[in-house]
Amino acid sequence: MRRVVVVGGVAGGMSAAARLRRLDESAQIVVLERGGEVSFANCGLPYHVGGEIPHRDALLLHTPDSLESSLDLDVRVHHDVRSIDREGRTVTARDLVHDVDVVLPYDALVLATGADPIVPPLPGLDRPQVRTLRTVPDADVLRAMLAAGAQKAVVIGAGFIGLETVEAFRRRGLDVTLVEMAPQVLPAIDAEMAALVEAELRLHHVDVRVGTGFAAVEDSTTDHPVDVVLADGSRLAADVVLLGVGVKPSTALARDAGLELSDRGAVVVTADQRTSDPSIWAVGDAIQVIDAVTGVPGVVPLAGPANRQGRTAADSILGRARTSQPVLGTAVVKVFGLTAAVTGPTSRRLTAAGVEHHVVHLHPGSHAGYYPGAKPVHLVLLFTPEGRVLGAQAVGKDGVDKRIDVIATALRAGMTVDDLAELELAYAPPFGSAKDPVNMAGFMAQNILDGTLRAWGPDDLDGFGDDVLLLDVRSEVEVEGGHLPGSYNVPHTELRDHLDDVRQAAAGRPVRVLCASGFRSYLAHRVLAQNGFDSASLDGGLMTLRAQRP
Amino acid sequence: MRRVVVVGGVAGGMSAAARLRRLDESAQIVVLERGGEVSFANCGLPYHVGGEIPHRDALLLHTPDSLESSLDLDVRVHHDVRSIDREGRTVTARDLVHDVDVVLPYDALVLATGADPIVPPLPGLDRPQVRTLRTVPDADVLRAMLAAGAQKAVVIGAGFIGLETVEAFRRRGLDVTLVEMAPQVLPAIDAEMAALVEAELRLHHVDVRVGTGFAAVEDSTTDHPVDVVLADGSRLAADVVLLGVGVKPSTALARDAGLELSDRGAVVVTADQRTSDPSIWAVGDAIQVIDAVTGVPGVVPLAGPANRQGRTAADSILGRARTSQPVLGTAVVKVFGLTAAVTGPTSRRLTAAGVEHHVVHLHPGSHAGYYPGAKPVHLVLLFTPEGRVLGAQAVGKDGVDKRIDVIATALRAGMTVDDLAELELAYAPPFGSAKDPVNMAGFMAQNILDGTLRAWGPDDLDGFGDDVLLLDVRSEVEVEGGHLPGSYNVPHTELRDHLDDVRQAAAGRPVRVLCASGFRSYLAHRVLAQNGFDSASLDGGLMTLRAQRP
Ligand SMILES: Cc1cc2nc3c(=O)[nH]c(=O)nc-3n(C[C@H](O)[C@H](O)[C@H](O)COP(=O)(O)OP(=O)(O)OC[C@H]3O[C@@H](n4cnc5c(N)ncnc54)[C@H](O)[C@@H]3O)c2cc1C
Ligand SMILES: Cc1cc2nc3c(=O)[nH]c(=O)nc-3n(C[C@H](O)[C@H](O)[C@H](O)COP(=O)(O)OP(=O)(O)OC[C@H]3O[C@@H](n4cnc5c(N)ncnc54)[C@H](O)[C@@H]3O)c2cc1C
Numbered sequence A, B: 001m002r003r004v005v006v007v008g009g010v011a012g013g014m015s016a017a018a019r020l021r022r023l024d025e026s027a028q029i030v031v032l033e034r035g036g037e038v039s040f041a042n043c044g045l046p047y048h049v050g051g052e053i054p055h056r057d058a059l060l061l062h063t064p065d066s067l068e069s070s071l072d073l074d075v076r077v078h079h080d081v082r083s084i085d086r087e088g089r090t091v092t093a094r095d096l097v098h099d100v101d102v103v104l105p106y107d108a109l110v111l112a113t114g115a116d117p118i119v120p121p122l123p124g125l126d127r128p129q130v131r132t133l134r135t136v137p138d139a140d141v142l143r144a145m146l147a148a149g150a151q152k153a154v155v156i157g158a159g160f161i162g163l164e165t166v167e168a169f170r171r172r173g174l175d176v177t178l179v180e181m182a183p184q185v186l187p188a189i190d191a192e193m194a195a196l197v198e199a200e201l202r203l204h205h206v207d208v209r210v211g212t213g214f215a216a217v218e219d220s221t222t223d224h225p226v227d228v229v230l231a232d233g234s235r236l237a238a239d240v241v242l243l244g245v246g247v248k249p250s251t252a253l254a255r256d257a258g259l260e261l262s263d264r265g266a267v268v269v270t271a272d273q274r275t276s277d278p279s280i281w282a283v284g285d286a287i288q289v290i291d292a293v294t295g296v297p298g299v300v301p302l303a304g305p306a307n308r309q310g311r312t313a314a315d316s317i318l319g320r321a322r323t324s325q326p327v328l329g330t331a332v333v334k335v336f337g338l339t340a341a342v343t344g345p346t347s348r349r350l351t352a353a354g355v356e357h358h359v360v361h362l363h364p365g366s367h368a369g370y371y372p373g374a375k376p377v378h379l380v381l382l383f384t385p386e387g388r389v390l391g392a393q394a395v396g397k398d399g400v401d402k403r404i405d406v407i408a409t410a411l412r413a414g415m416t417v418d419d420l421a422e423l424e425l426a427y428a429p430p431f432g433s434a435k436d437p438v439n440m441a442g443f444m445a446q447n448i449l450d451g452t453l454r455a456w457g458p459d460d461l462d463g464f465g466d467d468v469l470l471l472d473v474r475s476e477v478e479v480e481g482g483h484l485p486g487s488y489n490v491p492h493t494e495l496r497d498h499l500d501d502v503r504q505a506a507a508g509r510p511v512r513v514l515c516a517s518g519f520r521s522y523l524a525h526r527v528l529a530q531n532g533f534d535s536a537s538l539d540g541g542l543m544t545l546r547a548q549r550p
């Protein structure tokens, strides 16, 4: 009889245990969990704080009892695993209720110990008003603080969990200040996309402080219990402070047992989830993964990979040849009425990894414009000079997750922009367009690569000075509503009749065309380029420019 | 200067013309359109009839004027092309307004003549109450009939356009009877999926008559203007009769010019959209396409392919090496509150084409069950014995188009079910699950292929008689609410304690397990199989069984 011990009873661990049982009815499977809950919906915690998920029980997908009856798992909560004896193949756990040690032998050990919220070494973070959100009891505490009348919240960190908690707090009526050290919110996406999210936060009366370090939590100078002190010296009164500056792999156990860890403290595993000890597997937030695009090792603390790695580990323990794929980092977050999603590395990360790439920005409708309710999908596609898809990000009110899922699938398949152009996606007016946003991104990328579309971007603006003609091809009405200084206006519908005027205005200088989205300036660019102008079209139009340079 | 003539000024034709202009500023591009409108949203017509799109103008994406000013296209409406002189490279069009012939020379000719509604040779179809829906004037007429007080509608044909028109009529308050000769609605999807659509139609008080031929339209026996007579002799009083029994390629022009046509009258083209005459290209509903999965030639009258083929034709005319992909037939339709979508062939078509395949049915939530608003996604995945994805269909209230688009992308990439299992899709509670429905379908398919999951289906039920034990592993409460005759109940949570009872009840017979969705019966099957039983689990559970055998 195979003895399997699983440490950590949530996403990765319990997925491994459940799959193991399905494949091996006779194994002895013990799951040891430090906390009081297993199989809980970590990802639902912010929504429980915010009240969309009113009942705490809804977060508990399983209990030890239900896991026993349905999967014959021996699940022990309040059991903190303290050490692994790799030679003797035992783990020692502290039974926190009875305060005794329990020693369990294993043939196979699965480490699914997750991650711990990062708590920077700054003064005052041990105050009771400063909280993190990782477990059900964490949510309980936050709910209790809200119930007790908290009015002012400071959220430190504008990542996924930070943003979800901001929304939860606003939903409960709190004044919220969001503090982020990076120059943008949501560092998992590129700046011009994040700007749209920031606007949505402000629209919902969140006081957003980006590019602002946070220094300490101190005694109050108001009638709220603490002051959050920022690096710029400003003080924010707060009843509750949520620390959401990221997580780090929870691998003290693995480290003490001498398993190979990465620089960043993540457990190093093979594609079948095995650690440097062939009897020990590791999964989830605790492990190092390989970025599918850049090949760079890192950590991707997300539930999908954790769940699937758990399943792979179970198969691997039973000798089934199943491997996990490198990670794309596909992720999505709802921020009030907006959705932001990403697959693959950002342009920033590609640049850091030295991967040469192009980008195109576009703003197509979530579905056919003539059918009511279409909303813009702000989309950026990244691809190599050879046309291979590298990643994408999207922000909008509708249809965002769909486009990113399609591109995530294309990315996994190693597709090119030609393939995107030819994708055959489901179209009827309520759902998409005959030329879906993903096709459209493919078309634009093809045009970039074969020179049909020559693009310029916001960064070029700095270099311009007087040595180019900025040609705004929007309608006069649009131009009156605001335009770039010094730009010359010819509506694209009148361009062919005014080529001489443009030539005169350009006076030999290159022409840099722009419009609202990049579509009309593309049409104009084609006219100009074929009439001998040195022209280029503003990628993503003023919508992207204004997001990038507010 | 290159002279290009395009026949047909809507999806495929105008896409070709627009792309041509962008690539070749100097070409002379003439678009000839028989009707009075170009670039109109065919796909929006039912929604204009139904009133969701109240303004007719919204359907007109362009006018000849706007195409002239923006793309320098010479667009001539009310020009019916009557013949092609392939040797002399001219087309002759009838100017329907001035009633004169116009002869136009071409270097390249694009045929984008679309398709015509099929009108079966049955008596009475020439009555004014009998309509088809293909053009803006068609919609005008239907709206006029509704405005004039039509109360009773009969829709013949339960395909995409038939169903959309049913909804439009119901929305406008008409009594609607839907008549379909096939034994199911929506023949583009498999019967058990279509049953869900049929239920939605009935829920919205549509009188659905499937498996019923339609014989004639006759003089009225009521105070509504006509009677629709069905093959079974029944008579349906009607103010308006909508014929939606499909379309056929509109290729009289191509045929008369001696271009190669398929058996079904579609223009045969190469991958770069060239016809048997190297100076003539053809795109859209008029052409034959190759099914990407079965390799079988056919027609796929959908807007996405038409638009993309138009673009490919333009590139090909200009000598750019671009080819269209074989067609998957990805399609989607909204039917009241439900969405139905498909990519790739149905199981029925695969069987007809002799393609061996497996199916799995599942009913996962559109997003995490603990977050409010999740709705079941009824999903069927089709795959080869080697694991290659062949197609999928989905029906549900939310998240249906997304899953089909993901699988359409996987299908295009030639992915396997292992790849689906490892897709990394965007997950946060409002959008999906850590194990997305597509992953889940991949897991199940893996289990089928490696024998972990042995499935039985509704069709097996007939052969069963007393020679198997039907084991229902739902809870007692669920069983009390309705169960299969003769089934034996042991809740899956109690199975391990009642193996002896099951053994006794089985008395050596195979055990066929079932539950509501197939998940619990899979768990039970794993227990039974590993305890020596000959067992199998009902694919898709009672939900699929009841859909298949109402
Ligand atoms: C608030 C929040 C929102 C999130 N939202 C999303 C989202 O929308 N989408 C998404 O993809 N991901 C989301 N995540 C991340 C996702 O929950 C994690 O990636 C996933 O749970 C990781 O699974 P895991 O099994 O590695 O770790 P966990 O699920 O965290 O489980 C690890 C368990 O191990 C236990 N443990 C650790 N050490 C020991 C020990 N020595 N002995 C015994 N037990 C131990 C811990 O108590 C913990 O319960 C969110 C996370 C949080 C906290
Ligand atoms: C009511 C309705 C709803 C639809 N809904 C959807 C949907 O939701 N999703 C989807 O993908 N597809 C849908 N379609 C199908 C889609 O509209 C077609 O596949 C697409 O328009 C085909 O493009 P095409 O260019 O081949 O033909 P069309 O767009 O039909 O254009 C052909 C044009 O050629 C003209 N023409 C023909 N012969 C001549 C001639 N000899 N001289 C001059 N002109 C000529 C015709 O008048 C016509 O305007 C729908 C169609 C209809 C009618």
Ligand SMILES: CC(C)(COP(=O)(O)OP(=O)(O)OC[C@H]1O[C@@H](n2cnc3c(N)ncnc32)[C@H](O)[C@@H]1OP(=O)(O)O)[C@@H](O)C(=O)NCCC(=O)NCCS
Residues within 6 Å of the ligand: A009, A010, A011, A012, A014, A015, A018, A019, A022, A038, A039, A040, A041, A042, A043, A044, A061, A062, A303, A307, A311, B361, B362, B363, B434, B435, B440, B443, B444, B447, B517, B518, B519, B522, B540
């Ligand atoms: C729920 C939990 C215990 C895992 O259980 P699980 O049984 O592996 O996962 P699911 O309930 O999703 O079921 C998946 C299994 O059911 C099978 N299945 C699903 N629907 C099926 C159907 N209709 N018919 C047959 N099989 C089906 C799948 O094939 C899969 O089995 P396999 O892995 O043996 O192939 C574990 O994931 C967990 O604790 N989750 C909560 C924590 C978490 O995930 N947090 C992060 C997100 S908030």
Ligand SMILES: CC(C)(COP(=O)(O)OP(=O)(O)OC[C@H]1O[C@@H](n2cnc3c(N)ncnc32)[C@H](O)[C@@H]1OP(=O)(O)O)[C@@H](O)C(=O)NCCC(=O)NCCS
Residues within 6 Å of the ligand: A361, A362, A363, A434, A435, A440, A443, A444, A447, A517, A518, A519, A522, A540, B009, B010, B011, B012, B014, B015, B018, B019, B022, B038, B039, B040, B041, B042, B043, B044, B061, B062, B303, B307, B311
């Ligand atoms: C609209 C219509 C005239 C085609 O025009 P089109 O210009 O090819 O199509 P779109 O307006 O969608 O624009 C697509 C082009 O803009 C480009 N584009 C789109 N957004 C862009 C942006 N932000 N920046 C740069 N280029 C952009 C694309 O790359 C593509 O150009 P390409 O083909 O040269 O690569 C034609 O499709 C039509 O008549 N449609 C109505 C009928 C119809 O489709 N019916 C069926 C569905 S209801």
